[in-house]
Amino acid sequence: MSAADPRAAAQAIDALRRGWPVTITSDTGAATVLAVETADDARLAAYDPAAAADLLLSSHRATVLKLANQRDAATPGLPVLVERVRWLDLPAAHALADPAHDLATPLKGPYRTKPLADAGTAAAALALARLAGLLPALFLIDGAIEGATPVSAASVVGYEDPAQLVIAVRARLPVAAAERAEIIAFRGPADAGEHVALVIGTPDGTPPLVRLHSECLTGDVLGSLKCDCGPQLAEALKEIAGVGWGILLYLRQEGRGIGLVNKLRAYALQDQGFDTVDANLRLGFAIDARDFGVAARMLTLLGQERVRLLTNNPAKVTGLTAHGIEVVERLPLVLPANPHNAHYLDVKRDRTGHLL
Ligand SMILES: Nc1nc2c(ncn2[C@@H]2O[C@H](COP(=O)(O)OP(=O)(O)OP(=O)(O)O)[C@@H](O)[C@H]2O)c(=O)[nH]1
Numbered sequence: 549m550s551a552a553d554p555r556a557a558a559q560a561i562d563a564l565r566r567g568w569p570v571t572i573t574s575d576t577g578a579a580t581v582l583a584v585e586t587a588d589d590a591r592l593a594a595y596d597p598a599a600a601a602d603l604l605l606s607s608h609r610a611t612v613l614k615l616a617n618q619r620d621a622a623t624p625g626l627p628v629l630v631e632r633v634r635w636l637d638l639p640a641a642h643a644l645a646d647p648a649h650d651l652a653t654p655l656k657g658p659y660r661t662k663p664l665a666d667a668g669t670a671a672a673a674l675a676l677a678r679l680a681g682l683l684p685a686l687f688l689i690d691g692a693i694e695g696a697t698p699v700s701a702a703s704v705v706g707y708e709d710p711a712q713l714v715i716a717v718r719a720r721l722p723v724a725a726a727e728r729a730e731i732i733a734f735r736g737p738a739d740a741g742e743h744v745a746l747v748i749g750t751p752d753g754t755p756p757l758v759r760l761h762s763e764c765l766t767g768d769v770l771g772s773l774k775c776d777c778g779p780q781l782a783e784a785l786k787e788i789a790g791v792g793w794g795i796l797l798y799l800r801q802e803g804r805g806i807g808l809v810n811k812l813r814a815y816a817l818q819d820q821g822f823d824t825v826d827a828n829l830r831l832g833f834a835i836d837a838r839d840f841g842v843a844a845r846m847l848t849l850l851g852q853e854r855v856r857l858l859t860n861n862p863a864k865v866t867g868l869t870a871h872g873i874e875v876v877e878r879l880p881l882v883l884p885a886n887p888h889n890a891h892y893l894d895v896k897r898d899r900t901g902h903l904l
């Protein structure tokens with residue numbers, strides 16, 4: 549495979565957000581895609597004058613739409629390509645892409661799927677959509693198209709490689725929970741916002757008490773009662789300050805890695821009665837799209853490869869361990885429920901393996 553080119557990946561993400569086509573190449577094929585969410589009639593006609601583009605859906609969205617059973621049963625995780633027929637116009641594509649109106653408007657159909665010409669470019673297309681914060685659904689034409697933004701599948705895969713993170717700056721930052729604290733910002737080529745570490749107290753030779761906190765604008769800033777993020781953040785800072793030495797990693801993984809807009813789409817589905825797990829799946833995303841390799845890299849750069857971890861989520865322990873961090877102890881971080889988040893916490897316990 550060709551070397552990863554972060555500039556090409558950044559330009560491809562930007563193009564998708566603006567409703568411009570992107571040609572993705574791999575050693576085994578090429579495909580040109582246009583995100584359904586940002587397409588309009590003019591853009592779609594310019595990209596696909598013959599109205600022949602098929603529609604690429606993620607495996608999870610295809611399962612919700614009952615289209616996954618037409619796919620090769622031997623490869624369950626693969627995206628699904630829906631064959632374009634004359635009446636599959638932009639509104640019909642939106643209805644396939646966006647679950648917002650699934651309940652109110654039954655799908656027309658019948659839809660037929662067709663084999664994917666190249667799995668690598670299809671997977672890269674869906675990864676680009678997630679990185680762009682868009683719904684994971686794209687028009688797809690086999691082969692390259694002149695004028696489309698070019699990117700290799702390897703560049704997409706390499707874009708989020710945590711090995712590229714470096715420390716950008718360190719500064720003293722007294723905070724309400726701890727006057728002796730230092731903030732350290734990290735940078736990599738992926739521009740999803742800078743990850744940050746708050747190192748509290750002074751290293752004393754013992755493994756630090758560590759909290760991995762994934763960004764939650766609604767909970768961290770607005771005091772949302774739908775989740776437990778805000779109180780967990782405050783409690784983690786208090787506990788680290790209490791023991792005198794530890795690190796809070798503030799990871800820019802909003803909505804478990806699907807971005808703010810997609811998380812708010814999940815909230816709108818929760819208003820319709822779906823739980824946090826089913827809402828993510830209906831949108832076409834994994835239940836949890838985070839990669840804790842980023843957190844492991846940050847701890848390594850801070851010289852702390854043995855930690856005591858504050859979490860109820862065993863996936864954080866296995867995620868760090870897989871990337872070379874030794875979790876010598878797991879400590880629970882359980883806070884009282886409120887009427888708005890009690891069901892969310894039950895679902896974390898019952899469906900996502902949290903130890904609550
Ligand atoms: N997609 C999605 N993300 C959510 C939802 N509620 C909270 N989040 C995000 O979930 C992340 C917090 O992760 P949680 O799964 O609540 O907890 P955890 O961090 O995995 O586990 P603990 O360490 O035990 O707290 C933040 O990025 C939130 O923005 C939701 O309903 N849907």
Ligand SMILES: [Zn+2]
Pocket residue numbers: 764766767768775776777778
């Ligand atoms: Zn939250």
